[in-house]
Amino acid sequence: PDLRTEFLDLPLANPLMNASGVWCSVASQLEALAECAAGAMVTKSCTLAQRDGNPEPRYRATPWGSINSMGLPNEGFPYYLNYARCHDYERKPLFMSLAGLTLDDNLTMVAELREAVTPVIMELNLSCPNVPGKAQVGYDFEAMDTFIHEIADAYDRPFGVKLPPYFDIAHFDEAAAILNAYPQIAFVTCINSIGNGLVIDPVSETVVIRPKDGFGGIGGDFVLPTALANVNAFFRRCPDKKIIGCGGVRSGEQVFLHLLAGAALVQVGTQLFEEGPLIFPRLLEELQAIMTAKGYDRITDFQGKLKTL
Numbered sequence: 420p421d422l423r424t425e426f427l428d429l430p431l432a433n434p435l436m437n438a439s440g441v442w443c444s445v446a447s448q449l450e451a452l453a454e455c456a457a458g459a460m461v462t463k464s465c466t467l468a469q470r471d472g473n474p475e476p477r478y479r480a481t482p483w484g485s486i487n488s489m490g491l492p493n494e495g496f497p498y499y500l501n502y503a504r505c506h507d508y509e510r511k512p513l514f515m516s517l518a519g520l521t522l523d524d525n526l527t528m529v530a531e532l533r534e535a536v537t538p539v540i541m542e543l544n545l546s547c548p549n550v551p552g553k554a555q556v557g558y559d560f561e562a563m564d565t566f567i568h569e570i571a572d573a574y575d576r577p578f579g580v581k582l583p584p585y586f587d588i589a590h591f592d593e594a595a596a597i598l599n600a601y602p603q604i605a606f607v608t609c610i611n612s613i614g615n616g617l618v619i620d621p622v623s624e625t626v627v628i629r630p631k632d633g634f635g636g637i638g639g640d641f642v643l644p645t646a647l648a649n650v651n652a653f654f655r656r657c658p659d660k661k662i663i664g665c666g667g668v669r670s671g672e673q674v675f676l677h678l679l680a681g682a683a684l685v686q687v688g689t690q691l692f693e694e695g696p697l698i699f700p701r702l703l704e705e706l707q708a709i710m711t712a713k714g715y716d717r718i719t720d721f722q723g724k725l726k727t728l
């Protein structure tokens with residue numbers, strides 16, 4: 420079967436890529452992603468200045484997924500912009516994730532990105548912090564509209580947004596209404612980790628990560644139904660935009676489900692953290708086996724063709 424696809428008029432060898440934050444914080448990791456089998460790649464969400472992030476342990480794997488409260492550790496915007504300048508775009512597209520600590524920081528980064536002569540694709544992380552004491556931008560629809568309005572104005576190219584998961588139909592409607600007001604938003608990546616979960620070790624009677632009293636974003640198997648729902652909800656509501664699926668991918672089967680639900684590309688987070696970039700050949704093989712068994716020759720034979728009862 421043929422796994423080739425295209426995204427924003429760019430050819431991709433296949434629809435797989437990493438999730439921002441995983442295996443993409445430093446040059447050695449980015450070079451490994453550039454050389455691996457994934458069809459595209461994205462950098463760790465960056466802030467204007469370098470950040471150490473939270474004290475460790477700040478990531479833990481569990482039998483059903485992962486919990487993390489990294490605290491946005493990253494090398495700073497200039498580092499990733501420099502990588503973007505050196506990336507081999509003939510090999511695969513590069514996405515750059517931005518998560519400024521303030522709207523102003525985001526505008527500063529976007530203005531510089533606009534001037535940079537590079538075909539990098541911007542993914543704006545809307546789980547970025549808002550005014551202290553208020554919900555993250557992705558959960559504060561007024562702030563979300565303001566952030567997108569200002570950033571769209573400051574940037575002259577199509578870009579995408581990374582959304583937190585929503586759990587209420589009214590929220591799908593409200594978030595989609597905001598996004599649809601901006602044709603410049605070419606894609607929507609669903610989902611970021613499910614925020615503020617708590618993993619407890621029954622033996623030690625202790626939380627498993629140090630920051631935030633053990634509260635952290637949940638990823639992995641546990642988030643798959645929520646990820647598929649968010650992919651399909653925005654696929655239905657934003658017909659003029661592409662959806663990138665993220666959440667719960669550990670085998671070819673979940674890649675298949677994300678594509679069926681409407682994803683154009685599929686990101687891998689927790690399982691990539693555990694397995695490394697060699698997960699990509701495995702996922703591609705497993706996806707091809709499923710397509711062969713079902714008689715599908717190419718991705719478009721089933722992409723977005725989820726059936727209802």
Ligand SMILES: CC(C)(C)CCc1c(C(=O)O)[nH]c(=O)[nH]c1=O
Pocket residue numbers: 440464487488489490491492518544546547548611612636
């Ligand atoms: C949660 C924030 C620290 C505000 C953004 C960075 C981020 C982090 C992180 O760096 O802790 N972890 C996630 O699972 N998703 C994210 O978007």
